Amino acid sequence: MTKSPAPERPKLGEFLCFAVYSANLAFGRAYRPILEKLGLTYTQYVALVALWERDDQTVSELGEKMFLESNTLTPILKKLEQSGFIERRRDPADERQVRIRLTAKGSELRNHEIGNELFDATGLGDSFFDVQKSVAKLRDNLMRSLGD
Amino acid sequence: MTKSPAPERPKLGEFLCFAVYSANLAFGRAYRPILEKLGLTYTQYVALVALWERDDQTVSELGEKMFLESNTLTPILKKLEQSGFIERRRDPADERQVRIRLTAKGSELRNHEIGNELFDATGLGDSFFDVQKSVAKLRDNLMRSLGD
DNA sequence: TCCGATTTCATCGTATGCGCTTGAATTACC
DNA sequence: GGTAATTCAAGCGCATACGATGAAATCGGA
Secondary structure, three states: OOOOOOOOOOOHHHOHHHHHHHHHHHHHHHHHHHHHOOOOOHHHHHHHHHHHHOOOEEHHHHHHHHOOOHHHHHHHHHHHHHOOOEEEEEEOOEEEEEEEEEOHHHHHHHHHOOOOOHHHHHOOHHHHHHHHHHHHHHHHHHHHHHHO | OOOOOOOOOOOHHHOHHHHHHHHHHHHHHHHHHHHHOOOOOHHHHHHHHHHHHOOOEEHHHHHHHHOOOHHHHHHHHHHHHHOOOEEEEEEOOEEEEEEEEEOHHHHHHHHHOOOOOHHHHHOOHHHHHHHHHHHHHHHHHHHHHHHO
16 A cells, blocks of 8 residues: 555555565565575575474464465475475374474574675664564564454 | 674574565465455566556567566566556567557556555554665665675 | 587576465364 | 264465576677
């Protein structure tokens, strides 16, 4: 959306949703060549970051942090398993759940300093953190508005 | 990425790219039920907004505004044509180019006030415009860093 | 003029996202 | 304690994104 009192002819450049959409495309393009060298896609990388934060999560837990459902996550996790970054195993205590664990190969990547070179590319300087917080808040507000 | 002096264990919640990624998911989910009623997907809607701003554009021109290439845009525009929102026609003066024009049906939607109800859902209040500008700037900086 | 380079759109294969549905396992409830 | 409801992962179809490639039209220099 644009703003509360909408202009007669809304312009793409005034849409917050489009700014977010296109910034996401830009991040995807910026990350791709970096992650490609490691044999990772962006979403796979996000899953690894979530697992570095806490290992041994179920698909749902991981999905909650990534804002994804199992139908999206399952194929991604299977790829990560094929590539040897993680292990997928049914929980013996509750066979409905699949627990995701990092392998040694998956843990190692943690020290790779993957996206740091992109800090400068954002060109935000000191406002980096403010923008990060604002966008996270925006996301949380939108997500909450869906749940009601 | 997170910040310049990286923490030992980067947390998902500190990533600007993840904030943008997940906010984009949230917008997609917020828009879906609204656009569904009109028989539009989000990307199709963006294409229409760009055409409302200026009608009769080539695929490349539209792609520049939407930050998309013809390989992504072509199937989307074909869908919009099938749905009767636009017309696709080769430019007689240069048969390489395909010109995109709104149909009457496509023009009408302009007055539909589509995303305005989402303004409140963002929960940003007065900072809405600042966030919009910051994220657009972020996108432009990232995109520029790719072009060099 | 002629032919190679460039431009423009389109096709193909891969990887998400998501709604819908299925199927297996567990829990709740009478 | 047996059946209904719930939970959880996964399968399927559709709609983007994008790199690589192809094909047609145009351009430009010898």
